[in-house]
Amino acid sequence: MPHTQTARLMDGTGLARKILDHSAAMATAITRQTGTPPCLATVLVGDDPASATYVRMKRARCEKAGIASRHLHLPATTTTAELVDAITSLSEDPEVHGILLQHPVGAHIDERAAFEAIAPHKDVDGVTMRSFAAMSFGLPGFVSCTPGGIMRLLDHYDVELAGKRAVVVGRSAILGKPAGMLLLARDATVTYCHSRTRDLESIVREADVLVAAVGRPGFIRGEDIKVGAVVIDAGYSPGNLGDVDFDGAVTRARLITPVPGGVGPMTIAMLLSQTADAAALQSGLAPAELVPPSSPE
């Protein structure tokens, strides 16, 4: 039975712009009240061109939003101890409000140890164990930026989650795992799928909300999307290819994120939003009171 409906696109670019505008307004208010702008420290280890580009994009976005950034570029030969020391210094520096460690770091470095050197109140990228547990337990804290962005998108499009079947394909510590936990905290019935999952297709077919986060282009077939599902494609591959066969999925889904322009822009928006929140909190200001609530989305 062919389906001729066409899914509504979830406009991550547009929503991200609103969040970025709100973050900029926050930054202005914080700068006015404290005399200094919010400051994000970015840490890059080694010379991977893609990582350097990501950091450059994030810093450019910060500048545009009136958020200062301080960049620490360490050589590829940096040891775990040296990286931990550098991040610990940033954690203790009162002029730094948020810390982003660009990953992956070199294979010789204990990435987890480096992440854990980020003070929880500066973990604006949501990568620490504490932040993960807070997401899992529904406690206050910073969220991982991509899963957090996904939740904002779902909320923006009024997607009901309670009691719905959510399927998360992928189980990384910064994307799949926290995405599932955030969905569970919102009362979805959550299934985690991954490389060892058998008969993935039949599980995907039951998903009211599908989050694809494996980074394998076209990994999810369009024909397996449940009619009326909400499809979040958080895949990222060279050439801006998503995990989901978009052309096939768009005829069956109710809502779908395009790639690019869906989840991608939300990630960086969440980073800036959380940096502004961190600066407010560290300055003793209440984020919700700083900027009129009409501004956000």
Add this chain to the structure above:
Amino acid sequence: MPHTQTARLMDGTGLARKILDHSAAMATAITRQTGTPPCLATVLVGDDPASATYVRMKRARCEKAGIASRHLHLPATTTTAELVDAITSLSEDPEVHGILLQHPVGAHIDERAAFEAIAPHKDVDGVTMRSFAAMSFGLPGFVSCTPGGIMRLLDHYDVELAGKRAVVVGRSAILGKPAGMLLLARDATVTYCHSRTRDLESIVREADVLVAAVGRPGFIRGEDIKVGAVVIDAGYSPGNLGDVDFDGAVTRARLITPVPGGVGPMTIAMLLSQTADAAALQSGLAPAELVPPSSPE
């Protein structure tokens, strides 16, 4: 189509005894090498009779295994700050190797704050946010005792998990959530179900491994158990009633935990086992080398 097979019972009592014996051997070795036995601090707030009984059982088991215990009984009027202070003192006390806060604590207490006052290396009950994240990320650390006991049972009975459909019914911070994460770390495809889940029956029917952890007697119908499934009943209700209709399930499952005598005894065994491990590690001893590996199970 009727099924006449009868599931093999998973003997938690027997396995727990082996683990307790091993813990006792560990305690003896630690006492011999350091001059002091492992020590578990138990903290009880208020006068709930059931909680008092649980703590008494745990301390009696410790004594039997040669593990010292120190008991702190605080009045029901204890504030969060007072409880956090008391636990922080135990965290800093070099004579205490493990800390157990009996929950629930009173509703006026921030239980999470109290849990977080437990130093990670003394979190032998696996309740801190750090322990949860470590379980979720497959990192070293102490596990929550009931989920950890469930994994030991599954391993003891050589239950293959990779690629299997695991369904966890219940999502508490100390049982359902960590159980799912431990199963996911072992490459199961994990679905979390809970009170808001719709059509629970159809999800249960697909479970190769079912973990029931809601505390509602007979909540899972026997007829919904997949033929050949492994059924772990972690429910606990007055009168020793499990979450699963045992009589119905036993004719369909391949392996099933009885209630009592299944998961229950494993919880306390894991607590003692982890207390012995904590004492070894805090004394600079390698747990695996202290007692010959032939002893455990």
